[in-house]
Each structure stands twice: as structure tokens, then as C-alpha cells.
Amino acid sequence: MAAEASAPALRLQGVGRRFGALQALHDTSMEVAAGERRAILGPNGAGKTTLFNVVAGDFPPTSGSVELFGTDVTNLPPYVRTRLGVCRTYQTSQLFMGLTVAQSLFLAIRGVQGRRFWPTRPKADDPSRVRAAEIAAIVGLADALAAPVGALSHGQQRQLEVGMALAGNPRLLMLDEPAAGLSRAERINLTSLIQGLPRDITVVIVEHDMDVALAVADRVTVMAEGTPLVEGNPDEIQDNRQVQDIYLGHAVGARNG
Numbered sequence: 420m421a422a423e424a425s426a427p428a429l430r431l432q433g434v435g436r437r438f439g440a441l442q443a444l445h446d447t448s449m450e451v452a453a454g455e456r457r458a459i460l461g462p463n464g465a466g467k468t469t470l471f472n473v474v475a476g477d478f479p480p481t482s483g484s485v486e487l488f489g490t491d492v493t494n495l496p497p498y499v500r501t502r503l504g505v506c507r508t509y510q511t512s513q514l515f516m517g518l519t520v521a522q523s524l525f526l527a528i529r530g531v532q533g534r535r536f537w538p539t540r541p542k543a544d545d546p547s548r549v550r551a552a553e554i555a556a557i558v559g560l561a562d563a564l565a566a567p568v569g570a571l572s573h574g575q576q577r578q579l580e581v582g583m584a585l586a587g588n589p590r591l592l593m594l595d596e597p598a599a600g601l602s603r604a605e606r607i608n609l610t611s612l613i614q615g616l617p618r619d620i621t622v623v624i625v626e627h628d629m630d631v632a633l634a635v636a637d638r639v640t641v642m643a644e645g646t647p648l649v650e651g652n653p654d655e656i657q658d659n660r661q662v663q664d665i666y667l668g669h670a671v672g673a674r675n676g
Contacts, residue, residue: 504590
């Protein structure tokens with residue numbers, strides 16, 4: 420227990436991932452401290468989402484090792500990592516549009532519990548239903564519990580995705596471009612939501628929106644061509660000429676294009 424408490428939330432050592440002839444990640448090493456907010460930035464094709472998929476277990480690395488809270492999970496499946504406290508969102512929404520917000524959160528909560536499925540309808544005071552309402556309030560959807568997911572705005576759907584990830588009681592929460600497609604007001608709400616998360620949750624966020632990423636991050640890693648290039652605090656990253664040349668120029672071109 421003492422070793423686990425002193426271990427980083429995430430440690431990557433020499434991680435590589437190849438898809439046929441494409442080397443998506445090259446010899447990637449990184450440590451994220453427990454309770455840290457880490458932003459991972461970079462242009463399209465930098466390997467950011469591949470890195471997330473390797474950490475979550477969606478793809479096994481082709482080289483190197485992955486540790487979560489001191490446990491080597493390199494060869495363990497995603498559901499074991501979830502039980503260790505890893506929860507994530509995806510670039511593309513993974514929601515059931517015909518369910519309500521309350522039903523979505525209820526199922527997300529039950530999905531990480533033992534004896535998940537019951538033959539009877541849960542009562543109004545069922546702990547999972549109560550917790551679903553609590554999470555809805557945390558992510559700003561308290562007034563939308565009965566709303567079908569398909570009727571929510573894009574921003575509200577992103578909020579729901581964060582809520583469903585929180586339903587797993589994460590120790591490590593990974594957010595993959597949560598601000599994508601949001602309006603300015605929705606990005607501000609999302610930033611406040613992430614900033615308000617308790618510090619016993621480690622947060623790693625992949626994001627193209629520099630305003631969101633730098634506002635929530637303690638540390639920033641900038642990637643390009645499948646490997647981390649620069650690491651520092653938000654002020655250091657903003658002032659770094661290499662970041663401006665390698666990342667910002669690409670990102671600005673992509674947004675304007």
C-alpha cells in the first residue's frame with residue numbers, strides 16, 4: 420500500500436505502438452503524479468489519442484511498459500484497468516441517444532459494480548439512482564435528468580460523457596478532446612467543471628483548444644510525430660519557441676483550414 424501511495428498515477432517507459440508500417444508512438448516515456456492535471460497537446464497525427472488508447476488498454480503497446488499506480492498493466496485488458504480506477508472519454512461520442520440522462524448515468528454506475536443486473540426495477544431511493552442525480556448536478560445536468568440524450572445540445576452531451584466517466588469513481592480520468600465542437604460558453608463551462616474536480620482524481624486531457632488545456636493543466640506535454648518533445652508548466656509552454664514552431668503553427672493552420 421505504501422509503495423502504491425508513493426507511485427505516480429501513470430508511468431510510461433519506452434512505449435511504442437505500430438500499426439503495420441506506421442509507427443504511431445516512438446519510445447514514449449512519461450510520468451504523471453497522483454492528483455496532477457496533465458494536458459497533452461500536439462498537431463493532428465502526433466500520437467495523442469493512440470497514447471490514450473494504449474494507457475486505457477484499447478491497444479496493447481508493441482514495445483515498452485505501462486504502469487498505473489505502481490501496477491504493471493502492460494498486458495492487462497481494459498476492464499482490469501477500469502477496476503484499478505481508469506475511466507475515459509472518447510473523441511467521438513459513445514452515448515445511447517435513446518436513453519435519458521438519468522438512465523445513462525445509472526447504467527454507468529451499475530456497470531462498474533458487482534452484481535450489475537437485477538430483474539426488478541430500481542426504487543426511487545436506489546443508491547445508484549441517487550448517485551446518478553448527484554453526478555448530473557456535478558456536470559451541470561441536474562435539470563436534464565429526464566431528457567433524452569439525443570435531445571441534448573452537443574455541449575450537454577460532452578458534459579454527460581464526463582459524468583459517465585465520473586460514475587466509475589476514477590482515480591485516473593482521461594479526457595480525449597472534450598472541448599471539440601463546443602461554443603465559447605460551453606468551453607468555459609467545461610473548463611470550470613474540470614477545474615472543480617477533486618484532487619484525488621488525476622486528470623490527463625488531450626485537447627486542441629489551448630485556452631482550455633492551459634487553464635486546467637499543472638503540467639503540459641507537447642507531442643509531435645509520435646513522441647513527447649517538450650514538457651513544462653503552462654507558462655513555459657506558452658513561451659517555448661519550439662512549441663510555437665512545431666505545435667502552434669500546425670494547430671493554427673488546422674483551425675483556420
